[in-house]
Amino acid sequence: MTSMTMTQKILATHAGMTKVTAGQLILANVDMVLGNDITSPVAINEFGKIKTDKVFDKEKIALVMDHFAPNKDIQAAQQCKLCREFSNEKEITNFYDTGDMGIEHALLPEKGLVTSGDIVVGADSHTCTYGALGAFSTGVGSTDMACAMATGKAWFKVPSAICFNLTGKLNEYVSGKDVILNIIGMIGVSGALYKSMEFKGSGLSNLTIDDRLCMANMAIEAGAKNGIFEVDNITLEYLSSVGAKKPVIFSADKNAVYDKTYDIDLGSIKSTVAFPHLPENARTFDNMEDIIIDQVVIGSCTNGRLSDLIAAAEIIKGKKVAKNVRTIIIPATQKIYLQAMEMGLLKIFIEANCAVSTPTCGPCLGGHMGILAKGERAVATTNRNFVGRMGHPESEVYLASPQVAAASAIAGKIAHPYDVMKKGE
Amino acid sequence: MSVRGKVIKFGNNVDTDVIIPARYLNTTDKLTLASHCMEDIDKTFVNRVNKGDIMVAGNNFGCGSSREHAPIAIKESGISLVIAKDFARIFYRNSINIGLPIIESVEASEQINEGDEIEADFEKGVIINHTQNKEYVIEPFPDFIRKIIQAGGLIEAVNKGMLAD
Numbered sequence: 001m002t003s004m005t006m007t008q009k010i011l012a013t014h015a016g017m018t019k020v021t022a023g024q025l026i027l028a029n030v031d032m033v034l035g036n037d038i039t040s041p042v043a044i045n046e047f048g049k050i051k052t053d054k055v056f057d058k059e060k061i062a063l064v065m066d067h068f069a070p071n072k073d074i075q076a077a078q079q080c081k082l083c084r085e086f087s088n089e090k091e092i093t094n095f096y097d098t099g100d101m102g103i104e105h106a107l108l109p110e111k112g113l114v115t116s117g118d119i120v121v122g123a124d125s126h127t128c129t130y131g132a133l134g135a136f137s138t139g140v141g142s143t144d145m146a147c148a149m150a151t152g153k154a155w156f157k158v159p160s161a162i163c164f165n166l167t168g169k170l171n172e173y174v175s176g177k178d179v180i181l182n183i184i185g186m187i188g189v190s191g192a193l194y195k196s197m198e199f200k201g202s203g204l205s206n207l208t209i210d211d212r213l214c215m216a217n218m219a220i221e222a223g224a225k226n227g228i229f230e231v232d233n234i235t236l237e238y239l240s241s242v243g244a245k246k247p248v249i250f251s252a253d254k255n256a257v258y259d260k261t262y263d264i265d266l267g268s269i270k271s272t273v274a275f276p277h278l279p280e281n282a283r284t285f286d287n288m289e290d291i292i293i294d295q296v297v298i299g300s301c302t303n304g305r306l307s308d309l310i311a312a313a314e315i316i317k318g319k320k321v322a323k324n325v326r327t328i329i330i331p332a333t334q335k336i337y338l339q340a341m342e343m344g345l346l347k348i349f350i351e352a353n354c355a356v357s358t359p360t361c362g363p364c365l366g367g368h369m370g371i372l373a374k375g376e377r378a379v380a381t382t383n384r385n386f387v388g389r390m391g392h393p394e395s396e397v398y399l400a401s402p403q404v405a406a407a408s409a410i411a412g413k414i415a416h417p418y419d420v421m422k423k424g425e
Numbered sequence: 426m427s428v429r430g431k432v433i434k435f436g437n438n439v440d441t442d443v444i445i446p447a448r449y450l451n452t453t454d455k456l457t458l459a460s461h462c463m464e465d466i467d468k469t470f471v472n473r474v475n476k477g478d479i480m481v482a483g484n485n486f487g488c489g490s491s492r493e494h495a496p497i498a499i500k501e502s503g504i505s506l507v508i509a510k511d512f513a514r515i516f517y518r519n520s521i522n523i524g525l526p527i528i529e530s531v532e533a534s535e536q537i538n539e540g541d542e543i544e545a546d547f548e549k550g551v552i553i554n555h556t557q558n559k560e561y562v563i564e565p566f567p568d569f570i571r572k573i574i575q576a577g578g579l580i581e582a583v584n585k586g587m588l589a590d
C-alpha cells in the first residue's frame with residue numbers, strides 16, 4: 001500500500017516506478033511538449049546543439065505563436081518565422097500561428113491535446129493550467145523544452161503537496177479567479193514553492209472547468225510546481241466534448257501525506273483584487289479605497305475563456321465604459337472569438353466602446369496591444385502585477401475577475417459588480 | 426570549481442519581469458538581453474556590474490515567467506554566481522540547465538552585505554566572506570543535478586546519454 005499524492009502517482013507511472021517519494025529526482029516520459037514564440041526560439045537554438053535530427057514524436061509537440069503575435073515588430077516576426085521553419089522541417093503537427101492560434105493554455109485543452117493522467121511540460125510558466133484536467137503539467141525553460149523535444153523526457157524533483165479541501169458554492173459574481181487570488185493572498189507568492197497544490201472536496205462539483213483552469217493557471221503565482229484537480233464527471237464530460245484521448249484517472253492514496261491541508265468554503269469567498277506589485281496583495285472590497293483607473297484588460301490564459309466573456313458582457317450590456325478607461329477585450333482563442341460573435345457578446349462590447357482584439361497574450365506581459373504609460377493604472381483579468389508587467393515600470397496592474405474588471409470599466413475606478421448592477425444595497 | 430567576486434545585493438521576490446522585461450524578449454541575442462538586465466528595479470546595475478561579481482538576494486528569486494532569457498541575461502552580464510535564500514523552481518532548473526551557478530543559503534543571504542568580497546568553493550562546500558571573515562556551509566547538490574552541472578549543462582548531459590533509459 002502506497003501513500004502517494006495524485007501528482008506523485010502520475011510521476012511514478014511516467015517514470016516506470018511503483019512508488020516515488022517527495023524530494024526524489026526522477027526522469028519521466030512526457031505526453032506533450034509546449035513552447036511559444038518567445039521561448040521556442042531559444043529552445044530551437046539549443047535543439048540544434050543536441051546530437052539528433054529528429055524530434056521524439058511530432059504529434060506530441062505544440063508550438064503556439066501567441067505572445068507577440070500577430071507579429072508586433074520585425075524581431076517578433078523573425079522569431080515566429082524561425083518557429084514556423086522548425087515546425088515544417090520537423091513536421092510538427094501542432095503548430096499554430098495567427099489565424100488558427102489562440103493563447104496556448106486556452107488552445108491546448110480546446111483542441112483536446114491534453115487529457116487526465118498526462119504529463120505536460122511547457123516553456124511557459126502557466127503550463128500548470130492543465131492540472132484542471134487532472135494532468136501533471138508544469139512550466140520549464142527553453143533548454144528543458146529542447147531536451148524534451150529530442151528525448152521525450154524531463155527531469156523532476158518529486159514534490160510534496162498542499163491539499164485544498166473545497167466545500168460549498170460560489171456566490172453571485174464570484175468566480176474561480178477570486179478563489180485563487182484568496183488562496184495566494186493566504187499562503188503568499190512562495191507559499192507553495194516546489195510543491196503541488198492539490199484541489200479536492202465536495203465543492204469541486206460547483207466549480208466549472210473554466211473556474212478550475214483559471215485556478216490551476218495561477219498555481220505558479222504561489223510558487224507551486226503544479227496545481228491539480230481530482231478528476232470527476234465535469235472533467236470527463238469536458239474531455240469527451242473536446243475529443244481528448246482516453247483519460248487515465250489517478251487519485252491520491254487515502255493515506256497520502258500533505259504538508260498542510262486548508263479547508264475552504266467557497267461560499268465564504270468574496271470578490272478579490274490583488275494590488276501591485278505581487279499577486280499575494282489580495283484585498284476584498286471591505287478594505288479598499290477608491291482607485292481611479294486608465295485601462296481594463298479582459299482576456300489572457302487566466303480569464304479569456306467564453307464564460308469569462310459571458311460574465312463580463314452580463315455586466316457591460318446596455319452601458320458605456322467610462323470615458324477615460326481604455327477597455328480591451330481579448331477572446332483567448334479563435335473558437336471563443338467566434339462563439340462570442342455568434343452569441344452577440346462582441347456587439348455588447350463594441351457598443352459599450354470596448355476594443356475587441358484577435359487572440360494574443362499581448363498586454364498581459366507588456367508585449368503589445370495595450371501598454372501602460374508612466375503612472376497609469378489597469379485592472380486586468382491576467383495573472384501577474386509585477387513592476388513594469390504591463391508597460392512602464394511606474395505603471396500599476398490590479399488583478400481581478402472578469403466580473404470586477406467589467407464593473408471597473410463602467411465605473412472608471414475599481415468597482416464591485418454590485419456597484420454597477422444596483423444590487424446588494 | 427570556485428568563484429570570487431564582489432557582491433551586488435537585491436531583496437525578496439525578484440521576478441523575471443524585472444530581471445529581463447518582456448519588451449526585450451523579441452530577441453535571443455545574449456548580449457542584448459544582458460544590456461537590459463535588472464533595469465526596471467536598478468538602472469545602475471548594467472553599468473556597475475563587473476565580470477565575476479556575485480548576486481545575493483532574499484527568497485523566491487526568479488519568480489514569475491519561465492523565460493530562460495532571465496538566467497541568460499544574468500550570466501552574460503558577468504555575474505558568476507547567484508546566492509539566495511531560495512529560488513523559484515523554474516529559474517532554479519533553468520540555471521542548472523544553462524550552467525549558471527546558484528546556491529541556496531539562508532545564512533549567506535542574510536549575512537552578506539552589498540560590496541562584500543566573497544568566494545564560493547563548490548568542492549569544499551563553503552562560501553568565504555573575506556570582508557567579514559566569515560564562512561557559510563553550502564549544501565551539496567543532489568547527485569543527479571551535480572552530474573548535469575559537471576557535464577556543462579543539460580544539452581551536454583543529453584549528448585552524453587544521461588537522459589537515456
